[in-house]
Amino acid sequence: MTEIPEHLRKRAEAAKAKAQGAAGGGDAPAGDAPAAASGDEKIPSHLLDRGTAAGDQPAPAAGGPAAPTGGSGPDGHNQRLLTVVKSGSIQDTKATPQDKVHVWPHLLLAEFLAALAVTLFTLLFSIFVNAPLLELADFNKTPNPSKAPWYFLGLQELLTMFHPMVAGVTIPGIGLFVLILAPYIDKNPSKRPEDRKFAISLMTVHLMFWAVLVMIGSFFRGPGFNFIFPWNSGLFFEL
Amino acid sequence: MADEKKPAGQALQEQLGQLTDQVQGSQAWSSIFRPGSIFRKGYNDSPRNRSYVIMNSVLYHLHPVKVKRHAVKVSYTLCLGGLSFFLFILLTVTGIFLMFFYRPTAAQAWDDIQTLQTAVGFGLLVRNMHRWAAHLMVLSVFLHMARVFYHGAYKPPREFNWVIGVMLLQFTLLLSFTGYLLPWDQLALWAVTVGTNMMGFTPVFGEQVRFVLLGGVEIGTDTLLRWYTLHVLMLPFVVVIFMAIHFWRVRKDGGISGPL
Numbered sequence: 394m395t396e397i398p399e400h401l402r403k404r405a406e407a408a409k410a411k412a413q414g415a416a417g418g419g420d421a422p423a424g425d426a427p428a429a430a431s432g433d434e435k436i437p438s439h440l441l442d443r444g445t446a447a448g449d450q451p452a453p454a455a456g457g458p459a460a461p462t463g464g465s466g467p468d469g470h471n472q473r474l475l476t477v478v479k480s481g482s483i484q485d486t487k488a489t490p491q492d493k494v495h496v497w498p499h500l501l502l503a504e505f506l507a508a509l510a511v512t513l514f515t516l517l518f519s520i521f522v523n524a525p526l527l528e529l530a531d532f533n534k535t536p537n538p539s540k541a542p543w544y545f546l547g548l549q550e551l552l553t554m555f556h557p558m559v560a561g562v563t564i565p566g567i568g569l570f571v572l573i574l575a576p577y578i579d580k581n582p583s584k585r586p587e588d589r590k591f592a593i594s595l596m597t598v599h600l601m602f603w604a605v606l607v608m609i610g611s612f613f614r615g616p617g618f619n620f621i622f623p624w625n626s627g628l629f630f631e632l
Numbered sequence: 633m634a635d636e637k638k639p640a641g642q643a644l645q646e647q648l649g650q651l652t653d654q655v656q657g658s659q660a661w662s663s664i665f666r667p668g669s670i671f672r673k674g675y676n677d678s679p680r681n682r683s684y685v686i687m688n689s690v691l692y693h694l695h696p697v698k699v700k701r702h703a704v705k706v707s708y709t710l711c712l713g714g715l716s717f718f719l720f721i722l723l724t725v726t727g728i729f730l731m732f733f734y735r736p737t738a739a740q741a742w743d744d745i746q747t748l749q750t751a752v753g754f755g756l757l758v759r760n761m762h763r764w765a766a767h768l769m770v771l772s773v774f775l776h777m778a779r780v781f782y783h784g785a786y787k788p789p790r791e792f793n794w795v796i797g798v799m800l801l802q803f804t805l806l807l808s809f810t811g812y813l814l815p816w817d818q819l820a821l822w823a824v825t826v827g828t829n830m831m832g833f834t835p836v837f838g839e840q841v842r843f844v845l846l847g848g849v850e851i852g853t854d855t856l857l858r859w860y861t862l863h864v865l866m867l868p869f870v871v872v873i874f875m876a877i878h879f880w881r882v883r884k885d886g887g888i889s890g891p892l
Contacts, residue, residue, distance in 0.1 A: 493698040497685040500695065500704045507711040508718045515722065515768065519760030526749065529742045530821035539822040541830075542812050544770055544805055548830060561830035573798045575781070576791035584784035585892055596781050631819050632767060 397441070408470055440475065525631045537616045538629055546610030547603045553618060568599070696883060702891040708783075709888065712776035716804075717875065719769040726762040727864065734814070736860035738853035741816035766808050773804045785889035793881040796874055803871045810863040816856065824859075825851060 397405075494500075541549050551560035571578070579592050586593060611630050615621035621629075655661055656672060665671040669688040675681055683697045702708060733748045733755065735741065748755040777797060780786060786794035813824045828851070832842035847854035882888060 492701045494701050494704060495679070495682040495686075495698055496691075496695045497682050500699055501685075501691075503704060503706055504711065504714050507706075507715055511715055511718060511768070512722065515761050515765050516757075518764050519757055522760065522764070523756065524760045524763035525817075525819055526742075526745055526815055527817040527819045530738070530816045530818055532821070534818070536818055536822050539826050541823050541826040542809060543767075544808070545827055545830075549826060552830070557830065557833040558835060561833045562835065569798070569802070573795055576786040576788070576794050579787070582787065584787060584889070586782075589784060592784075593782060596778075600778060632763070 401441075404471070412470070527631075538614060538618045540610070540614070540630070543607060543611050543630075543632065547606035549618075550606040550610040550614075694879060696887070699887055700891075703888045708890060710775070710779060712772050712779055716769060716772045716776055717879075719765050719772060720871070720875070722765050723762060723769065724868065726758050726765065729758045730762060731864060736814065736856045738816060738856055741814065741856060745815050745817075766811060770804055770808050773801050777801055780889075783889055783892065787889075789885045790881075790889060793878060793885060796878045796881065800871065800874050800878060803867060803874065807863065807867045807871065810859045810867065813851075813856065813859045814863065821851060824855075 540546060548561060548565060551564060554560065555564070581589060581592065583589060609620075612623045612628065613620055615626050615629050662672065666688040668684045670681060670684055675685075686692050686695055686697045730748070733752055734744045745759070748759060750756075780794065780797065809824075809827060813820045828842055828845055831845060832838045834841045843849065845855075845858075846852075847858040
């Protein structure tokens, strides 16, 4: 894998031979750095490179006496301190580890059950309630009232109050534009409800505005799109 | 085990075991299931296997191995985003079924629906499901948006995902609206007439917008073909792309927001 520099290999071989000669050395500290000192190709190459770069100048002076004759290290090994890495500098230890759970089963099970519930609800509802299919489309017979799909009934309701361009384009256009830009308008960094009273009130008013309009358009508008009470005049609403 | 008393049962069990080993050791099996998949060696509940369920299945595209503990609380999300996605799948499945029996022309559309409801097995049921699921999806997407707003989940770093989400809401409405015309009954025709008249009031190029949408100056068989193509192909295609970005950003922005 990596090419071991000549002087290191020689030193390691010498050390190995010496260790075999005196097999009974102390074995307790040998476990500390077996990979670094054993001389096999277990030293990470980048460490080796750094070691040789740093050791180029002092190597003849320091390595000369150390390699063949030293014998001072445990188990006959000679070790050199390359660098000291403090734990904080490369390990990014967070002060508060996040409390996490496995997606399986905790999340997937909930998702599966929710999907099952919705499927069952749709199925049962579809068994008992039929989707409307009125008579064939006829351009000569305008139903009274003519209503848009329920989610557009708020717009249709606005049409009774404003010029069509204001009701159909300007107001929903501005509403949508502001909605899209909400995260760029709302600079408040807090997510806690008690810090966001204004944003929450504004959104609630906005949602209620449309909800009320849709309700009125759906249930309180009869023939001629005139205002009616459904409990007096009946329901003019198809889904 | 009761089988251990009976030698015949034991032999059968051994044979079954051998067969299982053979199947699980075959090249075909190991080419289908990734190393570490629970289908290679069976599943027993351990933290490692819990991770493998996600890591070695296609679900890894959607979910990380672990999420924040509060993120699995149903009371936080009410499952609304996931259910919107699920309803989209349900609508795709039921919609494909409906496509087999439907021709988008003014002369045939209504008759096809009528035939579907009376002469096709489960035709009425599937059409009902498609319709109700569509209304439900509009509702769930809308509620999902409200939920996200009230949790302040659109705040940095999730601003752009909010923008994508509002787009998805509009595409959902458009999908529902284009589907509204297809039965070609009185409800469809006049609801769409009201809707497209509104769009005709777009300033400057209102007439052109209306012309493009209707494929002519008034609603007709060209409109039906146009809206059918939008409904079954173009809008779903766009929605799938936006959903992919939406889900990807959920994970890239650090999972779902909160806790408050």
